Amino acid sequence: MFKDKPAAGATLWVSTATQHQRRLQRLSVTQASDAPVHQPYLDSLAARGFTVTAVSKWLNAAVVTATPEKAAPLRQTSFVQDLQPITGFFVPTRTAALPYQALYMGKALKQLKPEAIFAASLTGRGVKVGVIDAGFYDAPNKSGLQPIFGDGRLKAYRDFVNPAKTQPYSQRESLLDSHGTDVLLFMAGSDPERQVLSGFAPEAEFYLARTDHGNRETRVEEEYFVQALEWMDSLGVRLVNSSLGYGTGFDNPAENYIPEQMDGTSFIARAVQMAVEQKGMMLVIAAGNDGGNKKWRIVNTPADAPGVLTVGATDFTTWAKQGYSSIGPGFLPYLKPDVACFAASGTSFAAPIIAGLAACLLEEDPSLTPQQLTDIIKKSSHLYPYGNNYVGYGVPNAFKALELVQGFSTLWPAKETVTVEGNRFVYKHKPSLLTEENGGIVLYRKESPTVVMAQQRISLRKKRIVVKRKPKETHTTLHVGPTVVELVWE
Structure with a gap:
C-alpha cells in the first residue's frame, strides 16, 4: 500500500460513460482513487x-x-504505507506450515479457530492494553515477551502494592509474582525465532499494574485495583485484562464476603462497571477457580459485575466446563460467566486468550464500544443464544467475531429450540461428523433457561442420544459438535 499519489489532482481519469453513471448516482466524478499508481x-x-x-x-x-x-x-521505505500478505499468511519457503508452527500447540488458540485473524494480519497493533495482576517477575527475560520490551511496546508499569520497588522484574516478594508474566504470555506471547505464538495480540501496547501481593490477602488490594484502573484510564487504555478476584480467603476472616454479595455491588465491581459504562474501557475478567469448592463455587468480584466480559474455562475435548471453573450465581439478573475457553490450570489463563482476541477486533474497528465488542464476542460463541451459568455462551469463534465486526455473517449451522412433550427426547446424529474442532457431546441440564443443575458428557460413539428429563429440569441444552439444540420441557 502506497502513502500517496503525487500525480492525483482534479484530472478526469475516467471515461464519459463512467462520468454519466456517477452523475446519475450523485457521486463525485473526480476521485483520487481513479488516478493511476505513481509510476x-x-x-x-x-x-x-x-x-x-x-x-x-x-x-x-x-x-x-x-x-x-x-x-x-x-x-521502512518512504513511500510505503503498509505491507500485508495477500495470501493471508507469510509462508516461509522452507516449510508449508503457518508462520508460527507452534500455534496449534496452543489448544486455546486452536479452539477459537484463529485462522481468519491471522489472515487479516490482526495482532492487536496499536491497541492500548492494561494488565492488572499479582506481578510480572522476569517478564523481560521470557523469550515470548522479549519483542514487547525490545520494541518499546511496554509503555508503563506501576506497582501499587509496593511503590518503592525499584526493580519490578527482578525483585520477587512471593511465588505469585510471576503470575502476571504468565498471563501476558497467554495474551501476547510471540517468539519469531522459535516460531511460537501463545497469544492473539503480540503487537499491542501494554500497561502493567501490580495490585495483589501473593503472600497476603486483604481488602486494600481492591483499592489498589481501582487505582490501577483510574491510572490506566488517564493513559487512554482501551482494554484491560485481570485474573484477580475477591470473595473468600482473606487473612482476616472478618473481611470475607458471603456468596450473596457477589451481585455486582462491591466496591471493586462498581468501579469496573463505571470503567465500562462511563469511561469506555473494555474489561475482561477471569471467572475464578472455585467451581470445586462446595462452600463457594461461584464467581468472585469483580467477575460478578455487569458489563465486564467474564471468562470461564472449558476442557479441550468436549468443551464442557472444567471442574475448577467458577459458575455464575443463580440469583443474578444477568448471565455470568459470559464466555469460556480452554485452560488447563485456571481461568487466569482463559481470560487473556479472550482479551487478546478482543484486542484484534479493536484493531479492526477502533470505534467499537465495550458493549458492542462484548456483544460480538458472545454472539460468536458456540452455544449462543442458549447461554448458561457454567460456560456462558460458550467458546468464541474468531472467524464469526471478525465477520460480525465487519458487518456481515456467513450462514452458520442453525440452532433450534424444540418443545418436548413428556419426559423423553431422542436425538440421532452421525458420529463421523464429530471432531475435536467443534467439541463433543454435552448436555446442560437446567432448572431455568440459564441455571445448570448438572452437565453430562456423552460418548462420541453413540449414534442415538436419549435424554430423560430429571426432576425440576425445565430446559436442556444439547451440544453435539457443530449442532446445538435447546430442549424446553412441557
Whole structure:
C-alpha cells in the first residue's frame, strides 16, 4: 500500500460513460482513487529486485512475490504505507506450515479457530492494553515477551502494592509474582525465532499494574485495583485484562464476603462497571477457580459485575466446563460467566486468550464500544443464544467475531429450540461428523433457561442420544459438535 499519489489532482481519469453513471448516482466524478499508481514507486520496486504482478489504483497498491525476509525492509521505505500478505499468511519457503508452527500447540488458540485473524494480519497493533495482576517477575527475560520490551511496546508499569520497588522484574516478594508474566504470555506471547505464538495480540501496547501481593490477602488490594484502573484510564487504555478476584480467603476472616454479595455491588465491581459504562474501557475478567469448592463455587468480584466480559474455562475435548471453573450465581439478573475457553490450570489463563482476541477486533474497528465488542464476542460463541451459568455462551469463534465486526455473517449451522412433550427426547446424529474442532457431546441440564443443575458428557460413539428429563429440569441444552439444540420441557 502506497502513502500517496503525487500525480492525483482534479484530472478526469475516467471515461464519459463512467462520468454519466456517477452523475446519475450523485457521486463525485473526480476521485483520487481513479488516478493511476505513481509510476516512480513501481519503478523503485523493480529496481529493488521485486517483480510486480498486479497493481490496484483504487487501493493504491502493488502486488509482488517475495519471501517474508525480502519483503520486510519495504516497511521502512518512504513511500510505503503498509505491507500485508495477500495470501493471508507469510509462508516461509522452507516449510508449508503457518508462520508460527507452534500455534496449534496452543489448544486455546486452536479452539477459537484463529485462522481468519491471522489472515487479516490482526495482532492487536496499536491497541492500548492494561494488565492488572499479582506481578510480572522476569517478564523481560521470557523469550515470548522479549519483542514487547525490545520494541518499546511496554509503555508503563506501576506497582501499587509496593511503590518503592525499584526493580519490578527482578525483585520477587512471593511465588505469585510471576503470575502476571504468565498471563501476558497467554495474551501476547510471540517468539519469531522459535516460531511460537501463545497469544492473539503480540503487537499491542501494554500497561502493567501490580495490585495483589501473593503472600497476603486483604481488602486494600481492591483499592489498589481501582487505582490501577483510574491510572490506566488517564493513559487512554482501551482494554484491560485481570485474573484477580475477591470473595473468600482473606487473612482476616472478618473481611470475607458471603456468596450473596457477589451481585455486582462491591466496591471493586462498581468501579469496573463505571470503567465500562462511563469511561469506555473494555474489561475482561477471569471467572475464578472455585467451581470445586462446595462452600463457594461461584464467581468472585469483580467477575460478578455487569458489563465486564467474564471468562470461564472449558476442557479441550468436549468443551464442557472444567471442574475448577467458577459458575455464575443463580440469583443474578444477568448471565455470568459470559464466555469460556480452554485452560488447563485456571481461568487466569482463559481470560487473556479472550482479551487478546478482543484486542484484534479493536484493531479492526477502533470505534467499537465495550458493549458492542462484548456483544460480538458472545454472539460468536458456540452455544449462543442458549447461554448458561457454567460456560456462558460458550467458546468464541474468531472467524464469526471478525465477520460480525465487519458487518456481515456467513450462514452458520442453525440452532433450534424444540418443545418436548413428556419426559423423553431422542436425538440421532452421525458420529463421523464429530471432531475435536467443534467439541463433543454435552448436555446442560437446567432448572431455568440459564441455571445448570448438572452437565453430562456423552460418548462420541453413540449414534442415538436419549435424554430423560430429571426432576425440576425445565430446559436442556444439547451440544453435539457443530449442532446445538435447546430442549424446553412441557
